[in-house]
């Protein structure tokens with residue numbers, strides 16, 4: 106099975122070699138997008154791009170003032186008022202699971218269907234912090250929150266004709282290790298270690314979730330957009346900080362380019378067949394070897410479900426997805 110997966114990746118890699126950046130605007134109008142961490146950086150660039158196309162966008166961020174600034178920026182860019190009226194703000198702290206339960210409930214009440222969920226929020230932190238719910242901050246923001254957001258919006262994504270989940274990954278995931286006995290990294294913490302672990306966990310989740318979704322039309326993939334000039338990794342972390350600054354001032358691309366790369370996964374036909382894949386820039390690449398390890402994927406899945414169950418059990422049991430023995434079970438429903 107692992108060999109087949111590897112061969113598929115090779116084939117996909119070759120198919121993508123000639124790929125150029127092309128995002129059609131046609132399918133983005135009238136589609137409903139949910140973009141997390143969207144008041145700055147790559148998320149904000151995604152919203153600007155989507156607003157130009159007239160998409161309906163739920164912007165999830167933690168700072169209402171930054172949302173107002175975003176709207177002012179759209180007005181300055183002469184985006185038509187009709188398009189701007191389709192952009193809505195949802196305030197939430199995405200490192201806090203109860204806040205995600207609350208915001209997803211508001212989103213479920215606001216839209217009949219969600220066409221595209223972009224789990225973009227993420228960060229790199231030099232110093233160890235613990236959330237009010239007891240999780241290491243990087244793991245909570247970059248991984249647990251993405252999983253919970255996905256689970257709690259799945260019923261609405263299922264109602265779309267072209268459900269699509271895109272997680273913003275990082276090439277750093279390839280340097281990651283899952284510290285199964287110490288996911289909270291309480292024994293030894295290092296910013297890069299925490300970031301790489303969270304991004305690897307996210308990639309493993311994408312692979313496992315894509316298997317869960319294989320009988321549906323919902324796509325789920327991850328993309329590393331490149332090194333992008335944003336506010337990420339602002340905290341002081343010595344040599345790493347200097348190295349990151351250097352990258353930002355040399356090879357880094359603009360957030361607008363990163364946004365276009367991400368949107369390829371929405372409507373570029375070359376990407377339509379992807380399920381559980383890792384795209385780096387404009388090419389499908391192989392992800393960390395651990396993502397092909399069925400046992401490790403299962404182990405992480407079970408731990409994750411166990412951690413998150415108090416937040417999603419009460420909601421999913423009465424919604425479109427049910428649970429049996431810690432496994433999600435997909436119930437095909439009519440999209441009426």
Ligand SMILES: NC(=O)c1ccc[n+]([C@@H]2O[C@H](COP(=O)([O-])OP(=O)(O)OC[C@H]3O[C@@H](n4cnc5c(N)ncnc54)[C@H](OP(=O)(O)O)[C@@H]3O)[C@@H](O)[C@H]2O)c1
Pocket residue numbers: 141142143144145146147148165166167168171197198199200201225226227228246273274275276329330331332333334335336337338
């Ligand atoms: N930049 C890169 O080179 C790079 C490379 C690979 C992958 N990525 C990934 O790309 C994604 C976006 O990163 P970025 O570079 O655009 O970062 P960024 O400029 O720091 O933007 C992060 C966004 O997330 C929001 N956010 C952070 N913590 C939050 C929280 N607890 N609750 C709600 N919103 C929160 C921020 O809100 P505020 O506006 O309030 O700060 C901001 O809007 C991340 O997943 C990152 O790992 C980035």
